[in-house]
Amino acid sequence: MTNPSTLYRGGMLHCPADPSATALLVRDGRIAWLGVDADAPSADRVVDLAGSLVTPAFVDAHVHATDTGLALSGLDLSGVRSAGELLDAVSAFASGLPGDAVVLGHGWDESYWAQRSLPDAAALDRAAEGRRVYLSQASVHSALVSQAMLAACPDAAAAPGYDPSGWLRRDAHHVVREVALASVNRVQRAAVQRAALRRAASLGIAAVHECGGPGTSDESDFAGLLAMSGDGVPEVYGYWGELLGAAKARELGAVGAGGDLYADGALGSRTAHVSAAYLDGEPGACGHGYVTAEQVRDHLLDCAAHGMQGGFHAIGDAAISTVLDGFAGAAEKLGVDGLRAARHRVEHAEIMNRRLIAGFVEYGIVASMQPAFDRLWGGAGRMYEARLGLSRSLESNPMGAMHSVGVALAFGSDSPVTPLDPWGSVRAAVAHHSPAQRMSVRAAFAAHTRGGWRAVHLDNEGVLALGAPATFAVWSTPAGAQRGLPVLEAEDPELRGVDDPTPLPVCRATVLRGDVIYEEGSA
Template sequence: MTSPSTLYRGGHLYCPGDPLATALLVRDDRIVWIGADADAPVADQVVDLAGALVTPAFVDAHVHATDTGLALSGLDLSSTRSAAEVSAALAAFAASLPGDAVVLGHGWDESNWVDQRPPDAAELDRAAGGRRVYLSQASIHSALCSSALLAAAPEVVSAPGYDGSGWLRRDAHHVVRALAFGSVTREQRVAAQRVALARAASLGIAAVHECGGPEISDEVDFTGVLALSGDGGPEVYGYWGELSGAARARELGAVGAGGDLFADGALGSRTAHLSSAYLDGAEGGCGHGYVSVEQVRDHLLDCARHGMQGGFHAIGDAAIGTVLAGFGEAARSLGVDRLRAARHRVEHAEIMSKRLIAGFVEYGIVASMQPAFDRLWGGTERMYAQRLGVARSLDSNPMGAMHGVGVTLAFGSDSPVTPLDPWGSVRAAMAHFNPAQRMSARAAFAAHTRGGWRAVFRDDEGVLAPGAPATFAVWSAPAGVERGLPVLVASDVELRGPDDPTPLPVCRRTVLRGQVIYEALA
């Protein structure tokens, strides 16, 4: 008995193998035919695309589903522009909560404020009516905490990164984060995860890479997200970030022992490990490295013993240098070819050099990058310039240079650090503050689709072709279509950049292996 088929016709298809195609036929989980409307075979169901654009669906290669869902449904501080605005938003949100609640918020970014002093613990106490408060900075590598929360974790006072103001970094931040998120019930976690995955599907994202680990989530949270994979929403591929934890990663259902395995912190919190000192901040210094060359080596050897992909979170050039030195040590035992075959990953790779890029090429490292970082914090005046100086800011996030020498790129959001916004990320890669780092629409789109699939060893995915998985998205493209992809940047070069007025495509339907996981309301 032949399975029911669905014909999508009357649209524009991003199909380089057949650029004139206007229709495709889906049966079960596969695309079985592509061509012109006039040549379309008979189907059991017909979907009139009415001129809409069909492309492969997106993959977001770095997300935190629970944090994203909590940010989407809870206290979002990303639009605040002062300590007073943070306190006001906190007071309004906390007023409806029980007195013993832990108030979770996310997204404040003092680098955008005129007065960059955040509220201290006493101010949070007053705004929240004495409740325990945890407000993560945009980078998620530091947080503001109320006195009530600090009092609940007395050991935090002796942890590296503690500050009496309530702005905690490093180990101290890990302590209060675990305490704060321990207050979230299983039901709340599942609800938040479903909210995040539903938002992803509504944006044409059919798969996400969940980055967990003992310092960013916990095993219950991680396995809970994985259990939702493909359950009416996007597929979830998990990375568990624990040193020499390949066996445990496999037991948890992860595809890799990496993701947020921290080689350093973040630029926003001044904990990314740099070879040259930060230019702002009273503490100065070069940030913090969290792993040694030997630990990197041993982790890669452990991954090889268990047949697992590995990886590290590494942002600063000193941290990336440590990771690459560890690769070099591992190559002495495994050989370069075996390292390359494993497709190990580095998350973020923001501060690079030609020497470091060459290391990515040599060892076949996948660069999981977030173009929105440059859009939000790059250029000559924003956070990178404040922290690093203009020259280092413009050299940051060198995705164009990396693509140009063959580094495999897998684009994502690091949500909720930046929002789920795949077309916005493609545009950000096209409009990098440094013209030398800009990518073409096709290259950036490939990094956000095929690149994400390649990073999890699904090399046949991310294309519209007969025999390929039927995983795609249908779009309204208000600015038009050019060479098979939507127009994303203004024709006037003076308007291009982070505030480009060109309207982005709107998702009408997302299909994962033949199943509709999102349908826009008519």
């Protein structure tokens, strides 16, 4: 017996194969018919789209659900603009907590502050009245912590990246982060994870790629999230980032042994491994590389032995170069075609050059990128320029150049590093600070939809087509739509760019394989 069918009619469909289509029929989780209203078949249920736009739903190709949920429900520091504002926010938040609670906050970014001095551990102790405090920087690769938190993590003092001031990076940050997140019990963790997934669904996102692993999330956190996949929320495809951990990744239910397998750190924390020294750091400092080419090679061979997709977090050009040297070593054993078939990934790929882009093309590497990084930190006067200089900053996040030569792109947010905001990410790719790196709306949308499915080897997903999974989103488009996609840029060229005032689409419903996982106005 078939499930009840639903006819969605009276809309505008993003359906390049049938641009005139205004309706679709969903039966048994698939699109059973597409066409114009007048030709629509009968159905058990009819939904009037009232002129709304229907597109394939988004895929966010890089998220951290637990951290996202904690940021949604906890102390959001993204708006603070000074050390004093940060301390005031901590004090206000901590005042409502039990004395033994841990203050968890996220999102401070000193690159936006006029005075970039940071509060020390003692000041955080005073603000939180002695409570343990863990405040992750926007990149989530460093954190400010209180004296009470340092006292609870004695092993951190011997780890690279430790600073008694309370600004921790590298291994010391990972030690303290593990202790801080352990203060969130299983029930709380499940609640914030589900809150993050529901938030994604409300934005037209039907699938996310969760990037976990040692130093990022523990095994129970990762497995618990995967168990929620598709249960009234978006599907979750997990990547477990542990070196030589393909067997562990498979055991945990991951689709790949990669994601946040760190080849380096982050630009915000000056730990991304770059070939030329940071302009605003210690003299000669180029960040840190966490793996060797031989380790990259052996990890890829381990992935091949277990039939798993692999990948690495690599931001700086020196780290990406190391990763590609490892690919070359693996190719000697597996052949280039063998590597290409696996669709291994590199997360972020922020600082690139032509040689590195050519390596992505040669080995068929999927570039999992975050357009919002350029929107927030690219261009004159922002963090990339401070760290790298203007000319190098304008070469960052070269998604346009990569797309133009055939690199497979999968867009995401790295939430909570940047918010879940798929149309905002599409517009960020269209309005890149460097004109040479800009993409069309159609190409950027494809990277954020079909690109995410292809990155997990689901090549038939992400389209509105007869027989395809009925996974789509319904949008109101206050700025209008053209050729099956919303208008994202102002008509006046002077208003276009990262601060374009054109209103973005608003999600009315998200459908995953025929099931409604979000509906506007529902609880």
